[in-house]
Structures are given as C-alpha cells and as structure tokens.
Amino acid sequence: FRLVKFHRPYEEELAHQPIRGLYSSPMTERLFVVDKENGGKADAQNAGINVCRAPLFCIIDGDSILEPDALMRAAQPFIDDPERTIAVGGTIRIANGSRIEAGRVR
Numbered sequence: 001f002r003l004v005k006f007h008r009p010y011e012e013e014l015a016h017q018p019i020r021g022l023y024s025s026p027m028t029e030r031l032f033v034v035d036k037e038n039g040g041k042a043d044a045q046n047a048g049i050n051v052c053r054a055p056l057f058c059i060i061d062g063d064s065i066l067e068p069d070a071l072m073r074a075a076q077p078f079i080d081d082p083e084r085t086i087a088v089g090g091t092i093r094i095a096n097g098s099r100i101e102a103g104r105v106r
Contacts, residue, residue, distance in 0.1 A: 001025040003033055014046035022051065065095065065103060 003023035017039035025031040036047050045059050056075060060066065070090065077085040099106045 001027055001031060006032075008051070010051045012050055014050055016043045016047040016050065019047055019051075065100065065105060068104075 003025055005021050006024050008022055017037040020035045020037065023033040023035065032051075034044075034047050034051055036044065048059070049057060056078060058071060058074065074088045074090065077088050095105055
C-alpha cells in the first residue's frame, strides 16, 4: 500500500498508549494505519477511535470475515433512527472446517 508517514492532529478523548506515527496510502485515501505502543486490544481501539474523523467506525478482529453488505446493514440503524442509535453489533459464527475463498465462506 506504499504507506507514507503523515501528521494529523487529533483529540485524545480516550486514554491509550503513545502513538508512534500515522501512515496513509497514496493508493487510497480511505486507508490509514496507526502505529502505537502495545497496550492491548482495547487500548488499540481507543487510539483508532481518537484518530478517526468519520461519524461511524467499525471494529473487527483480524481473523473476522465480513459479509459484502455487513457495513451497510450495520449503518442502517443510524440512518433510520440517529437520535436513539448509539451502537450496533453483529453475529459471530465459527468458520472452523469451512472453506474460505477470496475472503468469503463457501
């Protein structure tokens, strides 16, 4: 992705270990990487939330597989009832023994 270090100010509203650097990709403006000191999963999520500028964000594990329309379905409650919706969740299924091709369970 040819990541390049860049500077972007952010508010540290959620506590986390120090960020070493932010990296963006000239190939796609939607991708950036937060390089930070280890502090565990919740700590990394806090750093990502602090740096995020989008009104919505999605946190998944590295071994998760999302269905093609998962983000659209997750965003729908915020569109339908933005005053009352504060979070959404999804269903986790075990993929052990499943055939996975091109990021999809077959």
